[in-house]
Amino acid sequence: MERIAVIELLGRDGRVKSVQRISQWPARIGRSVRCEVVLDDSHLAGEHAELQWPEGASGAAEGARLSLLPSRNGGWLGERRLAAGDTAALSGLATFQLGNSHLRWRSSAETLAPELPLQAHQQRRAKVAAAWVPVLALLWLGLLWFDQWSGLNPGSPWVDYSGAVLIPLAVLLMWAALWSLVTQLFQHRFPFSTHLRGALVGLTSLHLIGFALPLLAYAISAPRLMVLDAVLFPCGVAALLWWHARLVWPRAGRWLGLAVLTCLLTLLVLTVARRQDQQHWLGPAYLSSLPPPAFRLVPPTTPQALIDSLRPLEAELARQANKDNDEPSEEGSD
Secondary structure (H helix, E strand, O other): OOOOOEEEEEEOOOEEEEEEEEEEOOEEEOOOOOOOOOOOOOOOOOOOOOEOOEEEEOOOOOOEEEEEOOOOOOOOEEOOOOOOOEEEEEOEEEEEOOOOOOEEEOOOOOOOOHHHHHHOHHHHHHHHHHHHHHHHHHHHHHHHHHHHHHOOOOOOOOHHHHHHHHHHHHHHHHHHHHHHHHHHHOOOOOOHHHHHHHHHHHHHHHHHHHHHHHHHHHHOHHHHHHHHHHHHHHHHHHHHHHHHHHOOOHHHHHHHHHHHHHHHHHHHHHHHOOOOOOOOOOOOOOOOOOOOOOHHOOOOOOOEEEEEEEHHHHHHHHHHHHHHHHHHHHHHHH
């Protein structure tokens, strides 16, 4: 069996940046042009390491070995530190680090993964997904416009709407561009449309929830449903951050999720701690604006029922009033 292997140079995201084929042994790795594997890495010695694939007594090839030559930075094989003079056995597929270069050894003994079929519909699906971006943008801008319209007096000039629509749009575009630049740094691609579409989906969903929850709370006379709004909004923002970060660094999705979840729980705990002196820890104390009466599904409370529900407060209010009357006024103390 012919002894052939390749050395793959990996990027930060674990993807292969370049491949060098090796067919003669021993093969040296370093910056020198005399090496079989030449790498542009200032943290490597001229001849940093040597790959050996010796033959046994029977003539059969034994396992490959990596030997570190004299250098300042040495290397790593997994979690094992390698210094000058150390030798380590390489399996059919092994990842190691020399200097600042992450490398992967792949020999002819390694079984190749099956060939993946081309799927033309993937390109069509990507185009369809990109076509949804202007639709989502128009829907989100329409929600922003409706928000502003509901808070302004009739006949307000159009200039009053421009800031409420254009400023969030500019912030959203910069947000997607920033995440795309970070992705470009780590993965050498600029998925602006993907980041923009994900942000639009998240923001539009949160906006619709912000409309639906007050309406439902009013319709069924359940104002404490607004607690969900106080919880779902930070959860939605945290999920959006995790999605963006996972798109940039897919291999660390679990750790990114734990970090975002920790920040979210800390935020909720701080929110509850700040509101311990209030009646409710989460959500507004009341609905500041009410939808039209036609949306109400439950019968209204009669005035007498409201008065009866407030009677338990009568004794407490009287006690507080007597306490205030018993305290001397500032004029009396003078």
